Structure formats: structure tokens, C-alpha cells
Amino acid sequence: xxxxxxxxxxxxxxxxxxxxxxxxxxxxxxxxxxxxxxxxxxxxxxxxxxxxxxxxxxxxxxxxxxxxxxxxxxxxxxxxxxxxxxxxxxxxxxxxxxxxxxxxxxxxxxxxxxxxxxxxxxxxxxxxxxxxxxxxxxxxxxx
Amino acid sequence: xxxxxxxxxxxxxxxxxxxxxxxxxxxxxxxxxxxxxxxxxxxxxxxxxxxxxxxxxxxxxxxxxxxxxxxxxxxxxxxxxxxxxxxxxxxxxxxxxxxxxxxxxxxxxxxxxxxxxxxxxxxxxxxxxxxxxxxxxxxxxxxxxxxxxxxxxxxxxxxxxxxxxxxxxxxxxxxxxxxxxxxxxxxxxxxxxxxxxxxxxxxxxxxxxxxxxxxxxxxxxxxxxxxxxxxxxxxxxxxxxxxxxxxxxxxxxxxxxxxxxxxxxxxxxxxxxxxxxxxxxxxxxxxxxxxxxxxxxxxxxxxxxxxxxxxxxxxxxxxxxxxxxxxxxxxxxxxxxxxxxxxxxxxxxxxxxxxxxxxxxxxxxxxxxxxxxxxxxxxxxxxxxxxxxxxxxxxxxxxxxxxxxxxxxxxxxxxxxxxxxxxxxxxxxxxxxxxxxxxxxxxxxxxxxxxxxxxxxxxxxxxxxxxxxxxxxxxxxxxxxxxxxxxxxxxxxxxxxxxxxxxxxxxxxxxxxxxxxxxxxxxxxxxxxxxxxxxxxxxxxxxxxxxxxxxxxxxxxxxxxxxxxxxxxxxxxxxxxxxxxxxxxxxxxxxxxxxxxxxxxxxxxxxxxxxxxxxxxxxxxxxxxxxxxxxxxxxxxxxxxxxxxxxxxxxxxxxxxxxxxxxxxxxxxxxxxxxxxxxxxxxxxxxxxxxxxxxxx
Amino acid sequence: xxxxxxxxxxxxxxxxxxxxxxxxxxxxxxxxxxxxxxxxxxxxxxxxxxxxxxxxxxxxxxxxxxxxxxxxxxxxxxxxxxxxxxxxxxxxxxxxxxxxx
Numbered sequence: 001x002x003x004x005x006x007x008x009x010x011x012x013x014x015x016x017x018x019x020x021x022x023x024x025x026x027x028x029x030x031x032x033x034x035x036x037x038x039x040x041x042x043x044x045x046x047x048x049x050x051x052x053x054x055x056x057x058x059x060x061x062x063x064x065x066x067x068x069x070x071x072x073x074x075x076x077x078x079x080x081x082x083x084x085x086x087x088x089x090x091x092x093x094x095x096x097x098x099x100x101x102x103x104x105x106x107x108x109x110x111x112x113x114x115x116x117x118x119x120x121x122x123x124x125x126x127x128x129x130x131x132x133x134x135x136x137x138x139x140x141x142x143x
Numbered sequence: 144x145x146x147x148x149x150x151x152x153x154x155x156x157x158x159x160x161x162x163x164x165x166x167x168x169x170x171x172x173x174x175x176x177x178x179x180x181x182x183x184x185x186x187x188x189x190x191x192x193x194x195x196x197x198x199x200x201x202x203x204x205x206x207x208x209x210x211x212x213x214x215x216x217x218x219x220x221x222x223x224x225x226x227x228x229x230x231x232x233x234x235x236x237x238x239x240x241x242x243x244x245x246x247x248x249x250x251x252x253x254x255x256x257x258x259x260x261x262x263x264x265x266x267x268x269x270x271x272x273x274x275x276x277x278x279x280x281x282x283x284x285x286x287x288x289x290x291x292x293x294x295x296x297x298x299x300x301x302x303x304x305x306x307x308x309x310x311x312x313x314x315x316x317x318x319x320x321x322x323x324x325x326x327x328x329x330x331x332x333x334x335x336x337x338x339x340x341x342x343x344x345x346x347x348x349x350x351x352x353x354x355x356x357x358x359x360x361x362x363x364x365x366x367x368x369x370x371x372x373x374x375x376x377x378x379x380x381x382x383x384x385x386x387x388x389x390x391x392x393x394x395x396x397x398x399x400x401x402x403x404x405x406x407x408x409x410x411x412x413x414x415x416x417x418x419x420x421x422x423x424x425x426x427x428x429x430x431x432x433x434x435x436x437x438x439x440x441x442x443x444x445x446x447x448x449x450x451x452x453x454x455x456x457x458x459x460x461x462x463x464x465x466x467x468x469x470x471x472x473x474x475x476x477x478x479x480x481x482x483x484x485x486x487x488x489x490x491x492x493x494x495x496x497x498x499x500x501x502x503x504x505x506x507x508x509x510x511x512x513x514x515x516x517x518x519x520x521x522x523x524x525x526x527x528x529x530x531x532x533x534x535x536x537x538x539x540x541x542x543x544x545x546x547x548x549x550x551x552x553x554x555x556x557x558x559x560x561x562x563x564x565x566x567x568x569x570x571x572x573x574x575x576x577x578x579x580x581x582x583x584x585x586x587x588x589x590x591x592x593x594x595x596x597x598x599x600x601x602x603x604x605x606x607x608x609x610x611x612x613x614x615x616x617x618x619x620x621x622x623x624x625x626x627x628x629x630x631x632x633x634x635x636x637x638x639x640x641x642x643x644x645x646x647x648x649x650x651x652x653x654x655x656x657x658x659x660x661x662x663x664x665x666x667x668x669x670x671x672x673x674x675x676x677x678x679x680x681x682x683x684x685x686x687x688x689x690x691x692x693x694x695x696x697x698x699x700x701x702x703x704x705x706x707x708x709x710x711x712x713x714x715x716x717x718x719x720x721x722x723x724x725x726x727x728x729x730x731x732x733x734x735x736x737x738x739x740x741x742x743x744x745x746x747x748x749x750x751x752x753x754x755x756x757x758x759x760x761x762x763x764x765x766x767x768x769x770x771x772x773x774x775x776x777x778x779x780x781x782x783x784x785x786x787x788x789x790x791x792x793x794x795x796x797x798x799x800x801x802x803x804x805x806x807x808x809x810x811x812x813x814x815x816x817x818x819x820x821x822x823x824x825x826x827x828x829x830x831x832x833x834x835x836x837x838x839x840x
Numbered sequence: 841x842x843x844x845x846x847x848x849x850x851x852x853x854x855x856x857x858x859x860x861x862x863x864x865x866x867x868x869x870x871x872x873x874x875x876x877x878x879x880x881x882x883x884x885x886x887x888x889x890x891x892x893x894x895x896x897x898x899x900x901x902x903x904x905x906x907x908x909x910x911x912x913x914x915x916x917x918x919x920x921x922x923x924x925x926x927x928x929x930x931x932x933x934x935x936x937x938x939x940x941x
Contacts (some may be wrong), residue, residue, distance in 0.1 A: 015865055027854075029834060075908050086919035090922045
């Protein structure tokens with residue numbers, strides 16, 4: 001891991017030209033397109049209307065929208081699944097010991113003494129982190 | 144009630160059983176398997192005679208039999224072909240069954256003397272081969288459809304291979320066996336195509352209609368007849384042309400098996416086999432199979448004038464051709480071999496020229512006297528310690544009287560001297576060829592006359608070579624020590640000779656057509672046998688009777704008899720006198736040249752023809768040249784084409800795709816950035832395309 | 841007077857292309873994730889802009905969902921980066937090429 005920022009010198013500028021070309025084309029299309037003036041929002045609280053739209057309470061919102069309750073629930077589930085997937089990917093396999101992505105500050109060498117000890121340590125370390133992450137995001141998501 | 148017909152399959156099954164017994168238990172038997180063979184063929188003979196008596200109507204009203212016994216491939220769809228095994232018994236079958244089983248029995252007995260007493264090894268193999276040979280031929284004879292016939296035809300070929308190559312440790316026999324197998328196989332190849340063609344055309348291979356529970360199953364000759372009457376077309380050919388093609392294809396197998404020109408070259412070489420095997424092959428089993436097949440499906444051949452002409456010409460030519468070669472041979476069995484080819488030529492000539500009875504008659508008499516001659520030759524060979532050169536013999540007449548007198552009887556029959564068997568049958572063959580040649584208009588008649596002329600000329604050569612053989616072998620002074628003190632032969636050699644010797648002298652009496660025509664006595668028994676009753680009986684049910692064939696010959700190829708010299712009787716007498724005169728001329732020439740105390744070779748007087756004849760018209764050489772000079776380069780060129788062009792295209796396609804694949808895979812770098820760049824560029828291109836083309840709409 | 845819609849689109853295209861540029865030129869997996877974030881948010885700008893254009897809040901609600909999904913994506917992406925590092929001892933995406941031909 002780098003300890004301080006450095007200028008990236010391994011940049012593939014040739015490939016970057018493709019991005020530039022994409023921008024040129026898109027800019028050309030957008031600037032030459034004939035777009036009428038925006039309709040704008042009706043008077044009222046936008047944030048409140050968004051909240052009502054999310055919970056299918058459309059009649060109370062000031063601004064026109066559609067109901068998104070089902071999408072909301074689905075997104076909540078997807079987030080949960082993504083977190084579980086992330087944890088699963090990040091969990092070290094049992095017999096893997098050579099490297100770890102975490103900067104453990106010598107923690108690894110200490111856990112190398114016995115396999116059982118190391119496993120329990122690793123589990124507890126990841127489990128603790130999992131618990132914290134999952135708890136916090138669940139809290140934030142469901143509210 | 145179990146009649147004779149229920150036991151017909153057993154006629155073939157008994158020798159098959161003998162084959163199994165001889166093969167597996169032969170070595171524990173005192174005679175090494177001969178007992179099983181003799182018992183089985185004796186059983187077959189008894190059953191055959193019983194069958195013949197039944198066909199003759201002596202045991203009841205059932206005088207014919209045609210049933211499908213076993214279905215081994217059942218056609219599923221309506222138009223699918225069903226393959227069956229079945230039994231057809233009509234007078235022709237019954238006659239042939241008796242001949243084959245009689246000859247087989249005598250050959251088995253003779254083998255006791257020729258093989259066992261000579262201390263041969265490998266006898267169980269020998270007797271197993273004989274058993275299988277007999278079984279195959281018998282099953283072939285009573286086959287009721289052409290596919291079954293083909294199967295047993297092939298088995299017969301296989302057995303001939305096994306038996307000709309019996310002494311496989313020597314150089315000659317394996318080579319001769321291979322040659323016999325390959326040459327006949329070459330003919331069988333056409334036969335196979337013909338069988339497939341018949342099945343494809345008619346959907347059945349039945350020789351005669353079968354009365355089944357579901358109705359009458361028609362035979363293919365009958366369907367062919369109907370097709371010609373209604374002028375149907377098959378595969379773009381007219382019915383008549385197509386029947387000719389099919390008939391000639393099947394004829395390929397016949398020409399191979401019956402040793403007709405140009406596929407006869409295997410037969411003289413087949414003399415390498417044990418002499419009893421030669422007797423069996425020549426008299427009753429293998430070579431007879433071809434002619435029998437033509438007779439069996441004569442209702443089919445009678446529909447095609449071209450096929451008839453080809454058969455007659457091949458027959459006539461072969462008769463003459465083989466007879467000339469027989470004139471210069473020095474070995475006893477070689478002379479007999481060429482005489483066999485020649486005699487089967489006569490049968491083909493008769494069949495081609497519309498002389499169905501004559502052909503069957505000659506088949507019968509020939510079976511008797513040729514078996515006799517071969518067994519007699521075998522007896523001489525025993526006596527001469529397996530020296531077959533006639534120039535080393537002489538004077539055996541006094542030493543082995545039984546062999547001499549029986550051999551003489553067979554020789555007289557072969558030469559066609561009245562009143563021995565060969566005279567009656569050969570005379571009838573020539574008579575039929577003559578009257579049909581004169582009576583039939585157009586090219587076909589001319590062909591018949593040409594074939595007749597060749598057949599007539601062959602009579603002279605037949606008489607000559609036969610008695611050259613007799614004089615050299617038995618007359619004059621003994622030319623070697625062995626001939627002065629020949630080894631005696633036992634009863635098991637003499638008994639078959641005696642049976643056949645009497646047969647050769649008398650079997651002609653079964654069909655003395657000339658006498659019948661002259662005197663009005665109804666003594667043409669074979670004719671009546673094959674003609675069937677006037678009404679009802681098997682002719683109506685099977686349509687394999689002479690009467691039907693004569694109608695067909697008259698209606699379709701317009702083969703009719705006519706009598707060129709006066710009436711029927713005059714023509715008959717002239718014809719008989721002519722052939723008898725020629726035969727006697729040959730005999731007398733042989734007597735004047737070789738019937739002296741110290742005969743010398745006269746072949747040098749032939750000049751250039753001598754080399755030609757002794758080398759069999761260079762046919763072996765030309766066939767080898769055909770194989771090595773034409774077929775091999777052709778095959779090599781085809782191989783080159785296959786390797787170069789066909790494989791080249793295939794390999795080219797694969798290497799092109801391999802090359803492009805190896806280039807294209809480079810874009811699969813595995814680096815995400817490259818994929819993303821490609822996607823971006825593609826998107827840009829897509830957008831540019833939309834911009835240029837002005838959008839989707 | 842509101843800003844014209846073209847400029848929102850232009851901004852969105854610019855941010856998107858910056859994200860694409862990052863993906864195309866960089867080899868660090870973490871920078872990839874950041875670039876992807878940029879592209880997602882470019883899409884969000886479009887959603888909000890068209891929401892305003894049509895006077896309908898659906899686009900704005902959708903952009904919120906997009907953010908939530910971006911969070912999920914980052915969570916999985918970080919996990920993948922972690923595995924990448926474990927297997928190759930590096931997070932250079934050009935080195936993780938064992939699945940190619």
C-alpha cells in the first residue's frame with residue numbers, strides 16, 4: 001500500500017481516447033438536439049412528495065409521482081443481499097494464511113501460532129466487523 | 144399329422160448337427176467325425192427320398208409345400224420389407240435334395256477311404272467342413288426366398304474356401320482357396336446388388352407365392368410378369384429392361400459359383416482340395432448352386448429375352464472354351480475340372496435356350512457321373528500315391544478293375560455315348576437349343592443358334608479329352624513303377640463307385656425324350672415330374688412348373704420351337720445322330736492317338752495353340768493384369784483424390800478456422816480495460832451510425 | 841428561468857465520460873470502483889434533470905434508488921477487490937487474467 005499519493009504513470013492514454021470520442025459524440029448529439037423548455041415542478045415540498053411517493057401515499061404529495069413501495073422493499077432486500085455477498089467474499093477461507101487485505105499491523109503473525117487459535121481469532125475479527133457493518137446499515141436502511 | 148414336409152428343415156439340420164459334432168467331438172471318435180457325417184447324410188437322404196415320394200403324391204394329397212417359418216426382420220411400416228426364412232418344396236427341390244444328399248453320403252463314405260485310410264490329420268475339421276457344406280447346400284436348395292438363398296449361397300462359398308484350403312500347410316491349397324473365395328465373391332457382389340434390387344422393386348424375395356393367414360403373398364417372378372404386362376416403369380427403366388438388369392445382376396453370382404466364363408478360373412485351381420471335396424463341389428453342392436438358382440427363379444429369367452440370350456451365349460461359349468482347355472491338361476483332376484466347367488456351360492445353354500427340363504436333366508445326370516469320375520479319380524490317386532499326372536499312369540485297367548469299369552461308365556456318360564446318362568441329357572440340351580434357335584425370330588434366335596453351334600462343337604472335344612484321359616490312365620503299358628504296382632483300395636472306395644457307376648449308366652433312363660417322341664411311350668418321367676398334373680396341385684399354387692415356364696417363354700420373349708429338318712422326329716434323329724457322331728469322332732480320335740501301348744504327346748502338333756491352351760488362354764495372367772495393371776492404379780488415383788482433394792478441403796477449412804480463431808482470441812486479453820475500451824468504441828460507432836442515419840425511425 | 845435541459849445532459853455526459861476514461865486508463869481496481877460510481881451518478885443527474893423536465897418526481901425517486909443500488913454495488917465490489925488482492929496479491933486488474941483463453 002502506498003503511504004502517500006503518487007502521480008499515476010501507468011495510465012493507458014490510448015484507451016482514454018475512446019472515452020473522449022464518446023464524449024464528443026454525446027455532446028454533439030445533445031447540443032444539436034432540439035429540447036423544449038422544462039415543465040418544472042408544481043408548488044410544494046419536493047422532499048415531502050418524494051417521501052409520499054416511496055410509500056405509495058400519492059394523494060398526499062404536492063407533486064405528481066408514482067408509487068414505489070414495492071421497489072423500496074426490493075431495494076432493501078438487494079442491499080441486504082449485497083452486504084451478505086460482500087461479507088461472504090471478504091471472509092477468509094480457513095486454510096488461507098499467506099496474505100490478508102487488511103492492514104492488521106502484525107495481527108496475522110500472532111495468529112499464526114496454532115491453526116485453531118488463528119481460526120477463532122480470524123472469525124472473531126470478521127464476525128465483529130460483520131456485526132457492526134450489518135447493524136449500522138440495517139438501521140440506516142430500514143428507517 | 145406330421146408329414147414329410149414338417150421334416151424338410153431337418154434335411155439341412157442333420158448335416159449341420161454333424162458339423163457341430165465333428166467339430167467338437169470329432170477327435171474322440173474312432174473315425175474322427177465321419178460317423179456323424181455319414182449318419183447325418185444318410186438321414187438327410189432318407190428324408191429327401193420321403194419328401195420326393197410325398198411330392199410324387201405317394202403318401203397323400205399334399206404334394207407341395209411353401210411356408211415362411213421364421214421372421215428375422217419384421218418390417219414395421221406398411222411398405223417395409225419383412226425378411227423371412229422359409230421352405231419351398233416342389234418337384235425341382237425334391238429332385239435336387241435327393242441328388243445332393245445322395246452325393247454327400249457317397250462322398251462321406253468315400254472319404255473314409257481317401258482321408259482316414261491315408262492317415263490324414265485334421266480330420267474333424269474336414270468332416271465338419273463337409274457337414275456344413277452339405278447343410279448349406281441343402282438349405283439353399285429348399286430356400287423359399289432369394290435372400291435366404293443368398294445367405295446359404297454365401298455359406299456354400301465359405302465352406303468351399305475351408306475345404307479347398309484343407310491342406311493349408313502346403314503352398315497351393317491356401318492360395319487356391321483364396322482364389323475360389325475371391326472370384327466367387329466377385330460374382331456374389333453382383334448377386335447381392337441384385338437381391339437388394341429385387342427387394343427394392345418388389346418388396347419380397349419369394350420364389351413362389353405363399354398362402355398365409357393374411358392372404359396370398361405373391362412371388363417376385365409373378366409380380367415381374369404382371370409389371371411387364373402392365374408396362375410399369377421402375378427407376379426410369381421400362382419393366383422389361385429393369386427385369387433384365389436385375390436378372391443379369393443375379394446372374395453375376397451364378398456365373399461366379401457355376402464357374403462360367405469369365406469367372407471360371409477359380410475352379411481348376413480348386414483341384415488343390417481333397418478329391419472327395421472336389422467331387423462334392425463339382426457334382427452336387429457349390430457349382431450346381433448357380434445353375435440351380437437360375438432354374439429356381441426361371442419364371443423371372445423367362446421374362447427377359449436379353450438375359451436368356453446372355454445365359455445361352457455364356458453357356459455355349461463356356462462349354463466350348465473349357466472343353467478346348469481340357470484337351471491339353473496332363474493331370475487327371477485338371478481334365479475333370481475343365482469338363483465340369485464345360486458341362487455346366489451346357490446347363491446354362493439349356494436354361495438360356497428355353498430347355499428347362501434339359502437343364503435340370505443334365506444337372507441330374509452330371510451330378511451322378513461327375514461325382515463318379517471324381518471319386519474314380521480319387522481312387523486312382525490313392526493307387527498312385529497322390530501322383531495325378533496321367534503320363535505317369537497307364538495300364539491300370541487290370542490292376543483296379545472296379546475303378547476302371549465304373550470310371551469307364553462315367554466317361555461314356557460324360558462323352559455322351561448312347562445309352563449312358565450323358566447322352567440323353569446332352570442330346571436334349573442341344574436339341575432344345577436347336578429347335579428354339581430355329582423357332583425364335585430375330586436376334587435371340589440367332590444367339591441361340593450360335594450358342595448351339597458352340598455347344599455342338601464342344602461335344603467333339605468332350606469325347607476327345609474324356610477318352611484321352613481314359614486311355615492315358617488305364618490303357619497301354621504302365622509308365623512308372625507306381626503304376627505297375629498300385630496301392631489297392633478298399634470297399635469304402637469301391638462301394639460309392641459301384642453305386643454311381645450303375646447310376647451313370649442308367650440315370651439317363653429317367654427322361655428318354657427321344658425314345659418317347661419316336662415310339663410314343665410315355666417314359667419321359669422327368670418331364671412329367673417337372674410338368675406337374677394337368678390341373679390343380681402345385682403348378683396352380685406355385686407357378687414353378689414347366690407348363691407355366693413354357694407359356695412365359697412363348698408369351699414374353701417369344702421363344703418357340705421349330706423343326707428345321709422335316710418333322711419333329713426327323714429333327715430329333717438328326718440332332719441326336721449329329722451329337723453322337725461328333726462324340727464318337729472325338730472318342731475315336733483319342734483312341735487313335737492315345738489308345739496305343741506307348742502313347743506319346745501330340746500336343747506339339749497344335750503349334751502356337753498349345754501354349755495358348757496350356758496357359759488357359761492366359762486368363763489368369765489377364766485377370767492378374769486387370770487387378771495389378773488397372774485396378775491398383777485406379778485405386779491409387781482414387782486414394783490420391785481422397786487424400787488430396789477431399790481431405791484437403793476438409794483440412795483446409797479446419798486450418799482456416801483454426802488460424803482465424805487463433806487471431807481472434809487475441810482480443811480476449813482478460814484485461815477489463817480492453818473489454819471496456821471495445822465496448823466504448825462500439826457504443827461510439829453505434830451512436831455515430833445513428834447520427835449519420837438520422838435515428839432509428 | 842431554469843437552466844436548459846441540454847446542459848444537464850452535457851454535464852451528465854461529461855461525468856459519465858470521465859468515469860469511462862477512468863475505467864479505460866487505470867489499472868487499480870479501487871479506481872475502477874470510483875469510476876463506476878461516477879458513471880452511476882452521471883445517470884442520476886440525467887434522472888433528476890428529466891424529472892424536472894417532465895414535472896414528475898418519479899425520476900428523483902429513482903435516483904435515490906440508484907444511490908442505494910450503488911451502495912450495494914460498492915459493497916460487492918469491495919468484496920471482489922478483497923478477493924482479487926488475496927488471489928493475486930495485487931489489485932491490478934490487468935493481472936487477473938487467468939480466465940482468458
